[in-house]
Amino acid sequence: xxxxxxxxxxLDNGGRAPWHPLAREAFLQALxxxxxxxxxxxxxxxxxxxLVDGAREAVAAVLGARTEEVRFTHSHTAALHRAVLxxxxxxxxxxxxxxxxxxxxxxxxxxxDAAGRRETIPVDRLGRGDAGAFAAAVAGPGVALAALQxxxxxxxxxxxxxxxxxxxxxxGVPLLVDAGxxxxxxxxxxxxxxxxxxxxxxxxxxGVGVLAARGRVRLPDVGPEDAEPWAPGGVSVPLAxxxxxxxxxVQADLDAAGARRRELVDRIRAVVAGVPDxxxxxxxxNRLPHVVTxxxxxxxxxxxxxxxxxxxxxxxxxxxxxASTLEPSHVLAAMxxxxxxxxxxxxxxxxxxxxxxxxxxxxxxxxxRVRDALGVRGL
Amino acid sequence: xxxxxxxxxxLDNGGRAPWHPLAREAFLQALxxxxxxxxxxxxxxxxxxxLVDGAREAVAAVLGARTEEVRFTHSHTAALHRAVLxxxxxxxxxxxxxxxxxxxxxxxxxxxDAAGRRETIPVDRLGRGDAGAFAAAVAGPGVALAALQxxxxxxxxxxxxxxxxxxxxxxGVPLLVDAGxxxxxxxxxxxxxxxxxxxxxxxxxxGVGVLAARGRVRLPDVGPEDAEPWAPGGVSVPLAxxxxxxxxxVQADLDAAGARRRELVDRIRAVVAGVPDxxxxxxxxNRLPHVVTxxxxxxxxxxxxxxxxxxxxxxxxxxxxxASTLEPSHVLAAMxxxxxxxxxxxxxxxxxxxxxxxxxxxxxxxxxRVRDALGVRGL
Numbered sequence: 182x183x184x185x186x187x188x189x190x191x192l193d194n195g196g197r198a199p200w201h202p203l204a205r206e207a208f209l210q211a212l213x214x215x216x217x218x219x220x221x222x223x224x225x226x227x228x229x230x231x232l233v234d235g236a237r238e239a240v241a242a243v244l245g246a247r248t249e250e251v252r253f254t255h256s257h258t259a260a261l262h263r264a265v266l267x268x269x270x271x272x273x274x275x276x277x278x279x280x281x282x283x284x285x286x287x288x289x290x291x292x293x294d295a296a297g298r299r300e301t302i303p304v305d306r307l308g309r310g311d312a313g314a315f316a317a318a319v320a321g322p323g324v325a326l327a328a329l330q331x332x333x334x335x336x337x338x339x340x341x342x343x344x345x346x347x348x349x350x351x352x353g354v355p356l357l358v359d360a361g362x363x364x365x366x367x368x369x370x371x372x373x374x375x376x377x378x379x380x381x382x383x384x385x386x387x388g389v390g391v392l393a394a395r396g397r398v399r400l401p402d403v404g405p406e407d408a409e410p411w412a413p414g415g416v417s418v419p420l421a422x423x424x425x426x427x428x429x430x431v432q433a434d435l436d437a438a439g440a441r442r443r444e445l446v447d448r449i450r451a452v453v454a455g456v457p458d459x460x461x462x463x464x465x466x467n468r469l470p471h472v473v474t475x476x477x478x479x480x481x482x483x484x485x486x487x488x489x490x491x492x493x494x495x496x497x498x499x500x501x502x503x504a505s506t507l508e509p510s511h512v513l514a515a516m517x518x519x520x521x522x523x524x525x526x527x528x529x530x531x532x533x534x535x536x537x538x539x540x541x542x543x544x545x546x547x548x549x550r551v552r553d554a555l556g557v558r559g560l
Numbered sequence: 561x562x563x564x565x566x567x568x569x570x571l572d573n574g575g576r577a578p579w580h581p582l583a584r585e586a587f588l589q590a591l592x593x594x595x596x597x598x599x600x601x602x603x604x605x606x607x608x609x610x611l612v613d614g615a616r617e618a619v620a621a622v623l624g625a626r627t628e629e630v631r632f633t634h635s636h637t638a639a640l641h642r643a644v645l646x647x648x649x650x651x652x653x654x655x656x657x658x659x660x661x662x663x664x665x666x667x668x669x670x671x672x673d674a675a676g677r678r679e680t681i682p683v684d685r686l687g688r689g690d691a692g693a694f695a696a697a698v699a700g701p702g703v704a705l706a707a708l709q710x711x712x713x714x715x716x717x718x719x720x721x722x723x724x725x726x727x728x729x730x731x732g733v734p735l736l737v738d739a740g741x742x743x744x745x746x747x748x749x750x751x752x753x754x755x756x757x758x759x760x761x762x763x764x765x766x767g768v769g770v771l772a773a774r775g776r777v778r779l780p781d782v783g784p785e786d787a788e789p790w791a792p793g794g795v796s797v798p799l800a801x802x803x804x805x806x807x808x809x810v811q812a813d814l815d816a817a818g819a820r821r822r823e824l825v826d827r828i829r830a831v832v833a834g835v836p837d838x839x840x841x842x843x844x845x846n847r848l849p850h851v852v853t854x855x856x857x858x859x860x861x862x863x864x865x866x867x868x869x870x871x872x873x874x875x876x877x878x879x880x881x882x883a884s885t886l887e888p889s890h891v892l893a894a895m896x897x898x899x900x901x902x903x904x905x906x907x908x909x910x911x912x913x914x915x916x917x918x919x920x921x922x923x924x925x926x927x928x929r930v931r932d933a934l935g936v937r938g939l
Contacts, residue, residue: 197600199595225572255634388767390793404674405644414635417765487601
C-alpha cells in the first residue's frame, strides 16, 4: 500500500489567508441577492444596499464604531492611502507634518511622503515604537496627522496605541491606527480617530479593505470628484458582505484561536532558537498570537523559501508588508536586526500542532542545505 | 390553482449585470486555486500569479493587445482616473490640456479637471461627438491627452473613435478610448492608446476594472509609490479571472447576442415612440445593440422608476453613468434633449422577447398613472 503524499502546509497567512468557509457561503448568498448596483432605486439595488449596510454595521460593532463611520475600500492599501492623504488634507491649516512609526506599512510611509513632511519615530530592537518620542513629536508645531499600527504584521510586535492616542488627543492631532495585521486576531483598542483594516488578513476576501473614521475627522476629496471617494466606482458588494461575515465568525472565536496559536508560536520560537546562527525577532510577549519571524545568518531568504516550498511548506520572507520582492525589509532594518535570510510564519486558524511539528522537523536541515549550497558550512 | 406571480424582469443591465454563469464557476475555481498573494514566491503564490496572467492574456486577445499592456484595476472608474491622471502627467512637457467628449463618463470629466485644463467637444442631438472639432482641438497647442468613449452607455450612441484616433495620432496626442459600455457587446476597434473597460458591464464581477495601455504610453505614478500603482494593494485574483472568463464567453456569442438584442431594442423604440409626449434619444442606427433611453414630458423620473419597480420591472434613470442620484444627466443635457422623466433600458443576454412585450404592455399605463398623480393629464 502506497502512502499518500503529506498534505501541503501553508504558513504564510499574514495579509492573505484562505477564505473562511463562512465567507465563501456569504459570498455566494450575496452574489444571488446583491449583484446589483447599490446606488440604484429599484428592488435589486435596494437589496444590494442593505447587504452593504449590514456589512458596515457588523464591522462597526466589532470596532466600537457607528455604522456610518465605517466604509469599505478597494484594499487595505487603498484605505491607508486615503486615511493619510485625506486625513492630512483635512488638517492643512494645522500644518503638513505627518508623524509615523518606523515600522508602519510601506503604504503609510509612501502616503505620508506624498501628503507632506514625514517624521518617523524609531522603534526598539523588539520593534516597539517609542511612545515618549511619539508624544513629543505630535505635541510639536504643524502636525497634521499621526499614524501608528496596532501590531506589526511582519514581526508581530504590538504597539502602544493607547498611550500614543492619549498624547495625540491632547495635542488635537488625529491618530490613524493601522489594524491591518491585528483585527480578527487580537482585540483592537477603540483609541483611534482613523482606522484601517484588512479582510484578507482575517480570512475574508482580498480586493476589499476597511476604513473607519470617527465623525469628527474631516476627510476632504483628494482625487477626482466621485460619489464614493473612498472607493471610486464602488466595491464588490459580495466581497464586502463576505468580509463582514468572516470577521463576525473569527471574532466569536478570537480568544480560543488566539490562545491555541500563541502556544504553537511559543513552540516555534523555542525550537528555532536552537538552530545555530539564528535570531528570532519581535516582542516575545506583547505580540500577535499567530506571527513569528526569524532570520538566519549565512542564508539567502529566497533560497530558503524555495527550499521549504519544495518540501511542501509555504512561508513568507522579505518585506512581507510591501511585496515579496525580497528587498531588505524596512521593518527589520528599523529594528536593527538581520534583514536577510528571514522567514515569516503566520499561522492560520486551521494550522494544527502536527503541521507545526512537521515544519520544525524540516526547517533545520533545510537551513543547512541552503548554507551548504552557499558554501558557508563551518564559517 | 393559484398562478405564481410573474417573474421579475431586470432591464437595468448597463454597468451592472447579473454574473454570467461561467463567471461564477470561474470565480469558485480561482478561489480554490488562486486565493494566495500572486506576489509570493511559493507554489500557492505562483499559481495565483498564473491565473492573473492568464486572465490578462485572455482580455488582451479580445482587445488586440499584448498581455503586458493589460492590467486589472479596482473598478472601471479607477481605470479611467488612472488613465487620465497618469496619461496627462506622462505628457506634462507637451502641455496640460485634456480634450474630452461632452458625453464622457463623469469619472473622465472630473479626472480631466483634476489633471489640467479640460476642453470639452460638443455632441449633436443624437449624442455623436463632432470628429472635426475633436481633430481641430487635438491639433492645437499644449494638448496632453484626448479621451473619447467608444459608445455612450446612457443612450447607446457610438462615437467616431477611428477618425479621432487618426487625428490624435497625427498630432502625437495619446487617445483614451472608454470601452466601458461596449466591450462584450460590440466590436471595439483597436484604434486606442489607452483603453478602459468594465467587467461588471459584460456579465463579469464588479470590484474590478480593465486598463490597457500601449507600450509607447508613459504612465508615471500619480499617487503614493506602490508596487501596483494601477491597483494599490492588488486586485482580487478570483474577480479578475472571472472577468476574463465571462469576456471570452460573451465575445464568442457577440454577433448573435447583438443581433437578437438589436431587434428587441428596435421593437422597444417603435412602441415607445407611440406614447404621447415622449422623446426616444440616441442614434437609432449607429448604436450599442442593447441600450435604449427615452424621456417623457410631464413625468418625474424617480416616480416612474418606482412605479415600474412596483410592477416588477427594474429600469435605470437619471445620470446612469455617475450614480442613480437622478440628477439631471449631463449626457442628455449635452445632447440638448429632455433631461427629466427618462428611462434607460439595457438588455441582458437573457432578456427574452416575452420580457420585452410584458414591459411594453406595462409602460404606457405606468406613464399615465405617474402623470395623473402629478395632475398633468390633459396638459
